[in-house]
Amino acid sequence: MNLTVSGHTCNVPSELLSWTIIVAELLPRHERRVLCHLEPCGALDVDQAMKAAKSAFGHWSKMSGMERARIMIEAAHIIESRREEIAEMEVVNNGKSITEARLDVDSGRLCIEYYAGLASTLAGQHVQLPGGSFAYTRREPLGVCVGIGAWNYPFQIAAWKSAPALACGNSMVFKPSPVTPVTAVMLAEIYAKAGAPEGLFNVVQGSQDTGSLLCHHPDVAKVSFTGSVPTGKKIMEMASRGVKPVTLELGGKSPLLIFQDSDLENAVRGALMANFLSQGQVCSNGTRVFVQKDILPEFVEEVVKRTQAIEIGDPLLESTRMGALVSKPHLEKVLSFVDQAKKEGATVLCGGELFTPSDPKLKGGYYMTPCVLGDCTDDMTCVKEEIFGPVMSVLSFETEEEVLYRANNTTMGLAAGVFTRDVRRAHRVVENLKAGSCFINNYNITPVEVPFGGFKMSGTVLHVDREPSVAGRSLFLLTSFQSCLQHYRVI
Numbered sequence: 001m002n003l004t005v006s007g008h009t010c011n012v013p014s015e016l017l018s019w020t021i022i023v024a025e026l027l028p029r030h031e032r033r034v035l036c037h038l039e040p041c042g043a044l045d046v047d048q049a050m051k052a053a054k055s056a057f058g059h060w061s062k063m064s065g066m067e068r069a070r071i072m073i074e075a076a077h078i079i080e081s082r083r084e085e086i087a088e089m090e091v092v093n094n095g096k097s098i099t100e101a102r103l104d105v106d107s108g109r110l111c112i113e114y115y116a117g118l119a120s121t122l123a124g125q126h127v128q129l130p131g132g133s134f135a136y137t138r139r140e141p142l143g144v145c146v147g148i149g150a151w152n153y154p155f156q157i158a159a160w161k162s163a164p165a166l167a168c169g170n171s172m173v174f175k176p177s178p179v180t181p182v183t184a185v186m187l188a189e190i191y192a193k194a195g196a197p198e199g200l201f202n203v204v205q206g207s208q209d210t211g212s213l214l215c216h217h218p219d220v221a222k223v224s225f226t227g228s229v230p231t232g233k234k235i236m237e238m239a240s241r242g243v244k245p246v247t248l249e250l251g252g253k254s255p256l257l258i259f260q261d262s263d264l265e266n267a268v269r270g271a272l273m274a275n276f277l278s279q280g281q282v283c284s285n286g287t288r289v290f291v292q293k294d295i296l297p298e299f300v301e302e303v304v305k306r307t308q309a310i311e312i313g314d315p316l317l318e319s320t321r322m323g324a325l326v327s328k329p330h331l332e333k334v335l336s337f338v339d340q341a342k343k344e345g346a347t348v349l350c351g352g353e354l355f356t357p358s359d360p361k362l363k364g365g366y367y368m369t370p371c372v373l374g375d376c377t378d379d380m381t382c383v384k385e386e387i388f389g390p391v392m393s394v395l396s397f398e399t400e401e402e403v404l405y406r407a408n409n410t411t412m413g414l415a416a417g418v419f420t421r422d423v424r425r426a427h428r429v430v431e432n433l434k435a436g437s438c439f440i441n442n443y444n445i446t447p448v449e450v451p452f453g454g455f456k457m458s459g460t461v462l463h464v465d466r467e468p469s470v471a472g473r474s475l476f477l478l479t480s481f482q483s484c485l486q487h488y489r490v491i
């Protein structure tokens with residue numbers, strides 16, 4: 001296994017670490033305790049990782065799907081046995097609560113299991129031609145695929161990107177976000193331990209310079225990217241120079257539609273799920289909450305009450321529902337969105353302020369109180385732009401036609417939700433919502449068996465797939481899905 005990480009020290013006991021930040025030499029502006037020192041990888045490191053991945057590809061791509069599946073299943077077993085250790089490291093890595101981190105580890109494991117199951121089913125076609133002739137098609141892996149990840153689901157993204165790529169016979173060089181560099185390295189260790197050939201899944205560390213070296217490398221067959229829309233555009237441009245395919249899983253500004261006939265208790269819980277999971281740092285969050293006029297006062301009262309009751313603090317405690325934001329600059333950015341919303345006429349119904357936990361070891365952490373904004377209008381910055389923090393914007397609407405137009409009036413299209421007891425309306429509405437994942441009477445449920453990806457500027461994954469390549473985790477995806485699950489994690 002070729003881990004091009006210099007001097008990483010992942011085994012520091014977690015109680016010695018700050019929950020709120022991971023400090024690498026890449027981020028000298030941070031002043032908190034140091035988890036590990038990582039050197040950004042330059043051209044030589046990237047080249048070395050590519051060579052190792054290329055060599056592994058030669059071997060891995062010749063193995064049968066069953067043989068690849070066996071190694072992936074073993075990796076899944078190791079993840080299961082190290083669940084708590086990985087989850088705790090993810091908490092330190094990112095700041096999210098331990099209960100959520102465990103679910104992220106589970107999701108990564110399930111994804112690897114799911115694609116291990118698909119590995120042996122990939123097959124070509126036999127085509128009969130005139131005169132007894134025939135042709136056949138073969139499913140070919142692409143080669144060395146690059147994965148570039150965001151910081152909000154570090155372990156899960158590394159697993160979601162690598163699982164389909166490896167199942168189909170590709171190898172991967174993965175670059176995590178420099179803000180959360182640690183748990184992708186753990187995944188690399190796990191694949192190696194499971195029996196993957198040396199160099200099959202490599203981790204390179206660094207920020208945009210390293211990412212750019214990867215995208216321009218002549219040996220790269222495909223780039224799979226998760227991150228913001230502006231970076232996604234750059235990735236697409238860089239990959240286009242080498243005529244490389246890309247998968248883009250980008251940002252969102254998703255609408256949540258709450259009709260007056262909905263089960264209010266369920267709708268309130270759904271709105272919390274759609275806004276405050278992972279400190280609001282979730283791409284699919286439904287941050288534009290449209291509530292039908294007649295139930296607006298009742299909804300707002302209940303949502304504010306529940307938001308104020310969310311337990312903020314040490315993310316390693318079982319009782320904590322909201323940990324720290326990922327970094328100081330990000331916290332400042334989120335708070336500045338709240339300030340801007342006030343200036344533009346929104347009312348802060350609760351939260352939106354710095355929070356200092358009572359535990360002295362958490363002082364100086366990047367905590368804020370979850371915020372609900374009222375009196376919002378469609379033209380406000382908080383309603384138009386992705387904040388990527390715990391800030392819910394509440395808007396009122398009168399008719400279905402009106403709310404559909406307003407919900408779709410955005411350049412993004414990652415997810416959307418509808419709460420109603422009218423089953424015909426529910427399906428009519430999701431059919432007309434221009435979003436990749438539409439939830440009915442729930443939100444942010446992402447089982448690995450169903451596709452995940454965006455319309456419009458939220459990404460390309462929905463349009464490209466059916467190839468045995470690396471494509472996020474939506475390998476055979478053609479359409480969006482409508483989820484009717486009723487269970488969800490309680491905030």
Ligand SMILES: NC(=O)c1ccc[n+]([C@@H]2O[C@H](COP(=O)([O-])OP(=O)(O)OC[C@H]3O[C@@H](n4cnc5c(N)ncnc54)[C@H](O)[C@@H]3O)[C@@H](O)[C@H]2O)c1
Binds near residue numbers: 215458
């Ligand atoms: N659609 C999805 O599945 C999904 C999932 C998680 C996060 N996201 C989105 O990710 C964003 C937050 O993550 P972020 O702040 O890490 O995003 P980001 O775009 O700033 O960075 C993402 C990754 O790209 C790298 N990068 C930055 N500039 C680059 C360049 N010029 N060339 C190559 N690589 C470069 C970063 O180092 C990082 O690894 C949000 O917009 C969120 O909605 C989307």
